Amino acid sequence: MAAIETEGLERTFKGGLTAVAGVDLAVREGEVYGFLGPNGAGKTTTVRMLVTLLRPTGGRATVAGHDVAREPDAVRRRIGVALQEAALDPLMTGRELVELQATLHGISPARVRGRARELLERVDLLDAQDRRVGTYSGGMKRRLDLALALIHEPAVLFLDEPTTGLDPVSRMTLWDEVRRLKAAGTTVFLTTQYLEEADQLADRVGIIDGGRLVAEGTPAELKAEAGHARLDLTFAAGGDGPDLEAAAAALRPFGTPAPGTDGTHLRLALPGGAAEIAPIVRALDEAGVELRGLQVVQPTLDDVFVARTGHRLDPEEPRADAAAGPR
């Protein structure tokens, strides 16, 4: 059984803006599914529908075997959610928040204390448990948010851009926790703008753009679809700069080189893989072109994104529908 399944899922807001335009997904149990897309692509709207915060205007979705529109309470019992902004009450202490969350999920008073302690220890916040959340750092807040999402041992965990704005150490800590959850059999639906994050954590990746799923597969499958590895060549600058024309002529038997942006680079596709490198270097040497450096670049998820959408995934670039409200 799929942990998450959608068919033609749609959401159109008042005013006619369609944020999600017919998404079909099937996330297997125990899988980490990376949901990748730029700001405004429809990631958060999709998540808000899947976690019952927003009613779909078209299509259907089931989470943990329950329909999100018809059985929202059953869905809520099975899911844990850490939304984009860690919405935590700054006046409460970490321990109070975890205990409140446990109470909201109907955990018996006898178990609340023990469960709270267990989770706070797991996210390394035991020492800070009696401090007000307003004094926590961004990374601590994210970890507390994760603890809150896990309080009732959900079968499916939704993490909406969990590492946005975090420092590298906090990001790694969160990644480790996601790996631990996967090992424990939890299904994780992870939205992110970071290609590396999806590449590192996800068993499969779905790429959404303009409210539509434009690609889906394992990171390796998607990258293989995006084409061959390429060779980036850097040439030593002479008096008037490197002789790129001579270099390009020497490279022509191996393919059509593309110039880089700074006048010292050429890029060449490597359909034959690394075996082509030695002949290429020899050809350049024989042509008297001085090579300064070379690098084999494997296709990335960004290449997949470009291939499927025609533009790059830029986390910093806001999109028109990013400002659309949740209702």
Add this chain to the structure above:
Amino acid sequence: MTGRARIVLWLGRRGLNEVLRVPGASIPGVLAPTIFLLGLTSMFGAAARLPGFTADDFATFIVPVGMLQGAAFSGAATGVNLARDIERGWFDRLLLVPAPRLTLLAGIVASAALRSLLPSSVVFAAGLLIGVPWPGLGATALAFALVMGLALGLACYATTLALAFRTQQAAPLMQMGGFVLVLFTPAFAPEDLLAGWMHAIATVNPVTYVLEGARQGFVGDVTWPRTWPALAALGGMLALLGSLAVRGMRRTGR
């Protein structure tokens, strides 16, 4: 204690955090009705000598008004805080749990009843300090119970607005409701001395009956004929405003 009661208790307790952990936040809600009491008493104290005025002195007459104003401030604050919770995303956290929406609403508004005890107690104490006679234990208990009930009703009203507008910018609307309801009553003069149009509005304003109920002991004795209309009016307000808030919760929750 049931799971639902524990949720109401926790959310109610959370609502009190602002009073208990940010003491400065409750100063406006406490000061405003106290200043009203002291200021209006010093300016219009002589009004009590008008023929037909039902109290011996003006301060005694308006202490219950100040207490109800405290209730209005507390009710509005609940709505403003909810709007802030919606803006910050905290409210989504509540909507993501399988608890009944009615339980969540009860927890959110429950704190208003408790919060209202702070300004109303300060107004009551200020009244006693400036010479208002002790109204008796029964009358005091009834007055505070009505204050808490009105705070609950007005919290439902403010909550409905918060759920509809989802922004703190709706705060003036939340505050105005309670202010107007308390103002358009025989707040500062007995009903028979009110101008015709004001008298007509006060007659249909349910807060008039709540105020007259709370005024017992301060003015006249506590009697059942003045108590039941207060309870009925409050019950009606709670039913109407509560159902609007429940409707808002259910619509927002889905």
